[in-house]
Amino acid sequence: MMSRSGMNPKPGISGKLAIEGLYAITPDCNDTADLLRRTGLVLSGGARLLQYRNKSADAALQLVQATALRQLTREFGVTFVVNDDMQLASKVDADGVHLGETDGELKAARTLLGKHRIIGISCYNRLQLARDAVAAGADYVAFGAFFPSSVKPDSVMADVELLRLARAELAVPLVAIGGITLQNAAVLLDAGADALSVISALYNAADCQAAAQEFSKLFANKI
Numbered sequence: 001m002m003s004r005s006g007m008n009p010k011p012g013i014s015g016k017l018a019i020e021g022l023y024a025i026t027p028d029c030n031d032t033a034d035l036l037r038r039t040g041l042v043l044s045g046g047a048r049l050l051q052y053r054n055k056s057a058d059a060a061l062q063l064v065q066a067t068a069l070r071q072l073t074r075e076f077g078v079t080f081v082v083n084d085d086m087q088l089a090s091k092v093d094a095d096g097v098h099l100g101e102t103d104g105e106l107k108a109a110r111t112l113l114g115k116h117r118i119i120g121i122s123c124y125n126r127l128q129l130a131r132d133a134v135a136a137g138a139d140y141v142a143f144g145a146f147f148p149s150s151v152k153p154d155s156v157m158a159d160v161e162l163l164r165l166a167r168a169e170l171a172v173p174l175v176a177i178g179g180i181t182l183q184n185a186a187v188l189l190d191a192g193a194d195a196l197s198v199i200s201a202l203y204n205a206a207d208c209q210a211a212a213q214e215f216s217k218l219f220a221n222k223i
Contacts, residue, residue: 017079017095017118019140019173021048022215023195025083027151027203028056032065036072038208043076045212047202049195051098053083066092081120086112096120096139101129106136120175125158127165134172141170142197145178146188151199152178160191167192182214189222 024047029035039050050073052066066082070092073080081096082089086109089097096118097109109119120140121133130141143162145155155178166174176188177197185196198215205211 019049019079019118019120019175020194021219022046022212023049023051023175023197024202024212025051025053025177025197025199026065026069027199028054029203030054030057030061032061032068035065036068038203039069039072040076041208042202042212043072043078045209046216047078047212049079049081051081051083051197052094053199062088063091066094070094079118081118089113089117098122098142106133106138110137124156125162127162127169130166130170134170138172140173140175140195141166142175142177144176144197146176147179147181147184149179149200160187163188163191163193182211182218185215185218189218 024042026035026039043050050069052069054062054065057065066088070080079095081098082092082094083098084100084103086097086104090112097113098120099106099109100122106119106121118139120142121138123130123133123141123143125143133141143158143166145152146158146160149155163174163176173194174192175195175197176193180188180196180198181201188196196215202208202211
């Protein structure tokens with residue numbers, strides 16, 4: 001496994017960490033050793049951000065896994081975000097938190113985490129929700145699902161045109177999520193996505209590192 005020990009995440013124009021490139025999200029996995037093994041391969045392949053998400057783990061296991069992933073992301077110089085749980089993000093000194101519609105107030109997360117941490121907001125297929133999030137101080141907004149997702153099969157669906165509209169109006173980074181594969185990713189980048197959130201196409205791949213490398217090439221080729 002390739003190591004990038006000592007590197008630091010890339011800052012954006014605002015001075016905060018940049019939200020761009022391959023944004024890996026962990027699957028539900030209670031085998032911490034396997035989770036770390038696969039995540040190491042994904043980071044080796046070029047993922048620029050990692051979000052810890054495990055809906056099947058209890059609080060104790062989440063703390064163990066998030067702590068270990070925080071260390072791993074530091075070794076690779078990758079931005080680390082915790083899904084849903086601003087308290088857990090604070091405990092493990094994550095770079096930020098990603099909040100869904102029912103995961104707590106953006107204002108509360110900002111108060112807890114401070115002005116220099118990243119706060120991302122799920123906006124599903126609703127541009128107005130994204131406008132409101134940006135006005136409240138969100139650092140990025142996420143739209144989707146753009147394609148059928150095995151992780152969240154009941155997700156609301158978003159049209160690619162939404163990305164184009166958001167790109168024309170919003171100044172924050174745009175993250176696309178939901179059923180993204182190497183075969184359908186390019187259309188999202190063309191529509192204005194800055195980052196692609198991927199779970200299954202990375203972690204369920206026969207070669208996690210190679211899959212991450214192929215996704216990363218899409219950004220390298222983006223003009």
